Structures are given as structure tokens and as C-alpha cells.
Amino acid sequence: MSLQHGQHGQHGQHGQHGQGADASGRTIDDGLMAAALMRTRDAIVGTETIPPLAGKDGTLDAGGRLRRMEAEFRRAVLLSELLEDLAFEIEDYPEKRATAQAVTLLRRKGGKGVKHTPLARIVRPEVDDLGHAAPLVAAYAELRADRLAEILVQREYLIPFFASILPITLSRAPAVVEMLETGLALVTPVVMRIKIALGCPRPTQFSNLVQPMIAEPGHPTLPSGHATQMFTLATMLSQLVEPGSAMASDSQLYRLACRVAINRTVAGLHFPADSAAGAVLGIQLGRYLMARGSEGSTVGSAVFDGTRFRDGDRPRDFHYGILDLMLRGEDPSTGFGDDAAALRPAPLWQSLCARATGEWETRWS
Structure with a gap:
């Protein structure tokens, strides 16, 4: 089973091989971008003391x-x-073997406390x-x-x-x-x-x-x-x-x-x-x-x-x-x-x- 589910394309992978992405998704070399950002900040901020803005609590859930x-x-x-x-319950054979006889996938019940109930049991x-x-x-x-x-x-x-x-x-x-x-x-x-x-x-x-x-x-x-x-x-x-x-x-x-x-x-x-x-x-x-x-x-x-x-x-x-x-x-x-x-x-x-x-x-x- 492949772990590369891949589905509609390789979207979101601009960060590979030393390349970042701007807001539009275009790629640019990370080193060049970092150097440009450093030089720009030096030019427009200089040595000024930074006055922090008044913060607010977040409003998003x-x-x-x-x-x-x-x-x-x-x-x-x-x-x-x-x-x-989710949890697993492993069931051995009555006469012990190297493999399990069955595995039960458990899921937690609703309500208070930690109680599980079977979701799927697979017998070998x-x-x-x-x-x-x-x-x-x-x-x-x-x-x-x-x-x-x-x-x-x-x-x-x-x-x-x-x-x-x-x-x-x-x-x-x-x-x-x-x-x-x-x-x-x-x-x-x-x-x-x-x-x-x-x-x-x-x-x-x-x-x-x-x-x-x-x-x-x-x-x-x-x-x-x-x-x-x-x-x-x-x-x-x-x-x-x-x-x-x-x-x-x-x-x-x-x-x-x-x-x-x-x-x-x-x-x-x-x-x-x-x-x-x-x-x-x-x-x-x-x-x-x-x-x-x-x-x-x-x-x-x-x-x-x-x-x-x-x-x-x-x-x-x-x-x-x-x-x-x-x-x-x-x-x-x-x-x-x-x-x-x-x-x-x-x-x-x-x-x-x-x-x-x-x-x-x-x-x-």
C-alpha cells in the first residue's frame, strides 16, 4: 500500500529543493528571498526602536x-x-502462536469516562x-x-x-x-x-x-x-x-x-x-x-x-x-x-x- 495518496496533484510542495513560494504560488530560491528580505528591512527600519501594538484576544474558534x-x-x-x-484489542490463539488470532478495532463511547466499544473485529x-x-x-x-x-x-x-x-x-x-x-x-x-x-x-x-x-x-x-x-x-x-x-x-x-x-x-x-x-x-x-x-x-x-x-x-x-x-x-x-x-x-x-x-x-x- 502506497503512503503517497497523491490525489489531485502535487499541490503544496513548493518548499522542496530550496525553493519557497510567494502568495500566488510562484517559486523562488529560499536563500535569495531571505537576502532580499534582510536588505529591505535594513533599508526601511534601520535602527529605530520598535513600539509594540496593543494586543487583543483572538476571536476565531x-x-x-x-x-x-x-x-x-x-x-x-x-x-x-x-x-x-481509537484503540486495539489483540486476541491470541488458545494455543499460543507467533501471530494473533484476531484484532478488534475499538472506538471510544460518547459521554463521560473512557469506555470503548468494538468498531471492527478482523479474524485471521x-x-x-x-x-x-x-x-x-x-x-x-x-x-x-x-x-x-x-x-x-x-x-x-x-x-x-x-x-x-x-x-x-x-x-x-x-x-x-x-x-x-x-x-x-x-x-x-x-x-x-x-x-x-x-x-x-x-x-x-x-x-x-x-x-x-x-x-x-x-x-x-x-x-x-x-x-x-x-x-x-x-x-x-x-x-x-x-x-x-x-x-x-x-x-x-x-x-x-x-x-x-x-x-x-x-x-x-x-x-x-x-x-x-x-x-x-x-x-x-x-x-x-x-x-x-x-x-x-x-x-x-x-x-x-x-x-x-x-x-x-x-x-x-x-x-x-x-x-x-x-x-x-x-x-x-x-x-x-x-x-x-x-x-x-x-x-x-x-x-x-x-x-x-x-x-x-x-x-x-
């Missing part, structure tokens, strides 16, 4: 102050607020289940030439694929883009924490005939990071477009998420079970993010059991038909609970989500 910060620091603040309510498949799916991964290789461009671009860029469905380009909806980019940034520490605990092997570890078409990431396979990212974004956008709506597996947003997830299997990097686990985790993260972005929202729990993601003795594939069964509670591997409960307010994140909602509501202008 925290959300207003956040908006004035540079993008990278806004991202750090928002991630801190969102991550402080058995190694034999993954091994039996290796031939299925290898069979997907015949699609590589057809999907080459998608697979290469999706290593770095994800949001532009959603922007081809909805009017959320950076120029029209900067707050929506920032909201999505923050969601992507949240996925990385969460999914990596689960990956390292479960320690599931990659398809290449079962056969030297898989031969991925791009470099294989150096971390465990389940859940798929790309699947988690895409289903997080799809869920966030679904809730932005229609707050409180039910998850629709055949929507263009979820079809896109499935397509990108499957592309990682085509590339030889992931099992279908990795995508299924990422779908459940991503949907839950998307629900969590959007619930914390509005007052009075609730979110329930979900579980994905990798030991039950199969068709009898045969490995199961993943596509939006399977996703539909998972979302409707008709797949034995997956369950979405009816235990929705309130979350703590996240005022800084809410300020960004409110701006994003305003951009969406004025999209016809």
Missing part, C-alpha cells in the same frame, strides 16, 4: 484557527483528534485457506495487460477515480478533498497495526509462479490497504451525498472500490480475503469518520471472520456480488451489528466536515 494553518499541520491536528478515540484466516487461494490469485494474471494503467496509477492516486464520478475536484471542493485525504491518512496507522498483529503471508510465499507485476510491499497481506482505503473513501462519500443512507454494494462508489481492490489481486499482491477484510474495515472507518463529523450521529460494530470466507472447501473470490451478500448479512464471514451508539464530539474534524457539506450542497453553483 478552534475550527477557524485550524483553517489558517498550513495543510500538513491541519492534517496532523485532525489525525490527533481522530486517533485519540488459517494459512491453509490462503494457500488454497493462491491458484485463484495466479489465474488473475491474465488480466494484467488490460489493467496495467489502472494498477500503476493506483499505486499513488486514488481520489481522482472518485472525482471522475462526483464533482469533487480540488478547485470546486477543496474541503471535500481535504476531508478525504485525512481519511486516507487515518487508514495507514490503523491497517498497519492490524496487519502486523495478524501477520498473514502474501501469495508469493505459496508459489513462485505468482510473480507480481509490481514490487511487493514489505508488510503482511491482510487486510488489503488499498481495499481499506477505497472503502473508507466510498463510505465517506456515500454519507456526504446522502447522510444516514444504507450501504449500497452496486453504487458506482462501491463498484469502484471493488475494482481497485480486485486490481491488487490482478497484480499478484493480495488474496480475495484481503480485499474482503479491507472492505469491512474500510466501511467501518468511513462510518466512524462521518459519524464523528456531525453532531448526534451513531455507529455500530462489524466483524470479518477470515476462517469463514470460503465456499465449502473452495476458496472464495471477491467482487461486488460477494460484497452485496456481506452487506445484506447473507455471507457467513461478515456481520454488521445493530448496536449503533453515540460517539464523542470531534469539533475540529466537524469544522472541516461542515465545510465539505457546504461545498457539496452548493455543487450546482
Whole structure:
């Protein structure tokens, strides 16, 4: 999974390689700018004693102050607020193994005190289940030439694929883009924490005939990071477009998420079970993010059991038909609970989500 989410372009990176930017975004050498500013001050200030102005208390609330910060620091603040309510519970096998049997992502409850409740529980498949799916991964290789461009671009860029469905380009909806980019940034520490605990092997570890078409990431396979990212974004956008709506597996947003997830299997990097686990985790993260972005929202729990993601003795594939069964509670591997409960307010994140909602509501202008 690439950490370079990249989305609409390399905006905001003028400060690299010794170059700064003026108010219009034009670049200039930092050393030359510093020398010019020093000489200008010497000329117009001289040796005068500076009389300080009378100060005043600030009038902007925290959300207003956040908006004035540079993008990278806004991202750090928002991630801190969102991550402080998440925790992990690691479950070992009854007979101790090197890996965990399951990981539960917990989220803090609303109200006083520090109490957590499950958001998503991911149960590790058995190694034999993954091994039996290796031939299925290898069979997907015949699609590589057809999907080459998608697979290469999706290593770095994800949001532009959603922007081809909805009017959320950076120029029209900067707050929506920032909201999505923050969601992507949240996925990385969460999914990596689960990956390292479960320690599931990659398809290449079962056969030297898989031969991925791009470099294989150096971390465990389940859940798929790309699947988690895409289903997080799809869920966030679904809730932005229609707050409180039910998850629709055949929507263009979820079809896109499935397509990108499957592309990682085509590339030889992931099992279908990795995508299924990422779908459940991503949907839950998307629900969590959007619930914390509005007052009075609730979110329930979900579980994905990798030991039950199969068709009898045969490995199961993943596509939006399977996703539909998972979302409707008709797949034995997956369950979405009816235990929705309130979350703590996240005022800084809410300020960004409110701006994003305003951009969406004025999209016809």
C-alpha cells in the first residue's frame, strides 16, 4: 500500500529543493528571498526602536484557527483528534502462536469516562485457506495487460477515480478533498497495526509462479490497504451525498472500490480475503469518520471472520456480488451489528466536515 495518496496533484510542495513560494504560488530560491528580505528591512527600519501594538484576544474558534494553518499541520491536528478515540484489542490463539488470532478495532463511547466499544473485529484466516487461494490469485494474471494503467496509477492516486464520478475536484471542493485525504491518512496507522498483529503471508510465499507485476510491499497481506482505503473513501462519500443512507454494494462508489481492490489481486499482491477484510474495515472507518463529523450521529460494530470466507472447501473470490451478500448479512464471514451508539464530539474534524457539506450542497453553483 502506497503512503503517497497523491490525489489531485502535487499541490503544496513548493518548499522542496530550496525553493519557497510567494502568495500566488510562484517559486523562488529560499536563500535569495531571505537576502532580499534582510536588505529591505535594513533599508526601511534601520535602527529605530520598535513600539509594540496593543494586543487583543483572538476571536476565531478552534475550527477557524485550524483553517489558517498550513495543510500538513491541519492534517496532523485532525489525525490527533481522530486517533485519540481509537484503540486495539489483540486476541491470541488458545494455543499460543507467533501471530494473533484476531484484532478488534475499538472506538471510544460518547459521554463521560473512557469506555470503548468494538468498531471492527478482523479474524485471521488459517494459512491453509490462503494457500488454497493462491491458484485463484495466479489465474488473475491474465488480466494484467488490460489493467496495467489502472494498477500503476493506483499505486499513488486514488481520489481522482472518485472525482471522475462526483464533482469533487480540488478547485470546486477543496474541503471535500481535504476531508478525504485525512481519511486516507487515518487508514495507514490503523491497517498497519492490524496487519502486523495478524501477520498473514502474501501469495508469493505459496508459489513462485505468482510473480507480481509490481514490487511487493514489505508488510503482511491482510487486510488489503488499498481495499481499506477505497472503502473508507466510498463510505465517506456515500454519507456526504446522502447522510444516514444504507450501504449500497452496486453504487458506482462501491463498484469502484471493488475494482481497485480486485486490481491488487490482478497484480499478484493480495488474496480475495484481503480485499474482503479491507472492505469491512474500510466501511467501518468511513462510518466512524462521518459519524464523528456531525453532531448526534451513531455507529455500530462489524466483524470479518477470515476462517469463514470460503465456499465449502473452495476458496472464495471477491467482487461486488460477494460484497452485496456481506452487506445484506447473507455471507457467513461478515456481520454488521445493530448496536449503533453515540460517539464523542470531534469539533475540529466537524469544522472541516461542515465545510465539505457546504461545498457539496452548493455543487450546482
